[in-house]
Amino acid sequence: QVQLVESGGGLVQAGDSLRLSCAASGRTFSNYASGWFRQAPGKEREFVAAIGRTAGSIRHAGSVRGRFTISSDNAKNTVYLQMNSLKPEDTAVYYCAAGSSGLPYFFLDALRKYDYWDQGTQVTVSS
16 A cells, blocks of 8 residues: 655745655655646646656656756655745645656656545645
8 A cells, every 4th residue: 555645835935945745655666656746726736747767757847847846765765846936826735646657758747647646735825
């Protein structure tokens, strides 16, 4: 049974930074794709960033590229999302997700490719 436990959300001001963490149990992150998605009120869940574990594939959504960075610590079985220069439009519930295999670059943004999700954490950015 795979469990994902996320932490690090909160309320910040525009321009601030936050780091989200996602720790996995029952799964070795280094062997499987892991990613971050977010969902704002009234909107669909959208891709933020992911590590594919296939040929070192890493992908960030255009809206966060240059501001957010996904990384992983295999020894801690944890994936991180470092969020810098936060904007009010980044306000959303952020979800950590894991796949059942590695994923190539062009599949990293596909929600359907991820089999395990955590409960989500709220990130609110005030202007």
